[in-house]
Amino acid sequence: MSTQNAPAEEPGYGIGAVARRLGVPAPTLRTWNLRYGIGPSRRSPGGHRRYGQADLRRLEEMNRLIHHGVAPADAAREALGLRLDDASPVAKVPPSPQPPSPQPPSPQPPSPRLPEVAVPSADMLARAAAVLNGRALDEGLTAGLTRYGVVWTWQRLVLPVFETISTGQERTGAGIEVEHVFSDRVMAALQPLIARPSKPVNARLALLACAEDEQHSLPLYALAAALATRCRVESRVLGARTPPAALAGAVRTLSPGVVFVWSQQWATGDPEPLGALPALRPPYRLMVGGPGWRGELPRAAVRVGSLKDAVRRITAALT
Secondary structure (H helix, E strand, C coil), X not given: CCCCCCCCCCCCECXXXXXXXXXXXXXXXXXXXXXXXXXCCEECCCCCEEECHHHHHHXXXXXXXXXXXXCHHHHHHHHHCXXXXXXXXXXXXXXXXXXXXXXXXXXXXXXXXXXXXXXXXXXXXXXXXXXXXXXXXXXXXXXXXXXXXXXXXXXXHHHHHHHHXXXXXXXXXXXXXXXXXXXXXXXXXXXXXXXCCCCCCCCCCEEEEEXXXXXXXXXXXXXXXXXXXXXXXXXXXXXXCCCHHHHHHHHHHHCCCEEEEECXXXXXXXXXXXXCCCCCCCCCEEEEECCCCCCCCCCCCEECCCHHHHXXXXXXXXX
């Protein structure tokens, strides 16, 4: 049989192509490679990292497991041990031209890691935000989360950058776009970390919500990510502008062990709706966070002063 038209060796795929095929953001793929060693194992003739067929199939399996509630670390472990002859093919990816090996597949070593990105200072991250440099923000936030975790990154990087942005807005009256871009990249960095832990330590959920009309929901997602990654605590986030009736309905439906409500602004910090939340048996712990709360809180409510404090108190209440 002629070999003139035999397919060339598989060229591999760049991170952008893989992100589009799997529906996973490129920053998330970089996080998976840095944190779990599941990434590109090939190089192009020019020396660029490329994903091969085996890499794609492992990523598809990891993505599938995460969508079924498996923690990212456990999903990566399963994907790295995947028998490729049993794996379903990645959609629209042509099969490898290499014939299957007659020998049983040997355990796959961890894929080569990308060069580690140095954790930036808050000033460096603020400068990247000021010029809307999304890539630098993604890399810096991922580096901080990977090396030091959610609480450190939130307190040492995210909050100082927001303070710098806010100071600039007060001085110039401009910079809303900077705040929005930075908020978007922080959310993108936190989202992969919010997945349900594979073995949660809590039987009852932590229910996290914003006060009515409160739009600043990012602290809730940071709290959910810290609870999941630091303490294996499962939570449910209702997000911004949660009406009291909706929060009450979620309390009745989920029977959480902790209800945490965030108020960033004075205008949203009316504590009266908290007193109207339904009572449960067994009871839940009511906690509030943020600088917006005014007046007297319900007697049973506990005010937390920081992300670290919230993680500690919620974990203690649920375990």
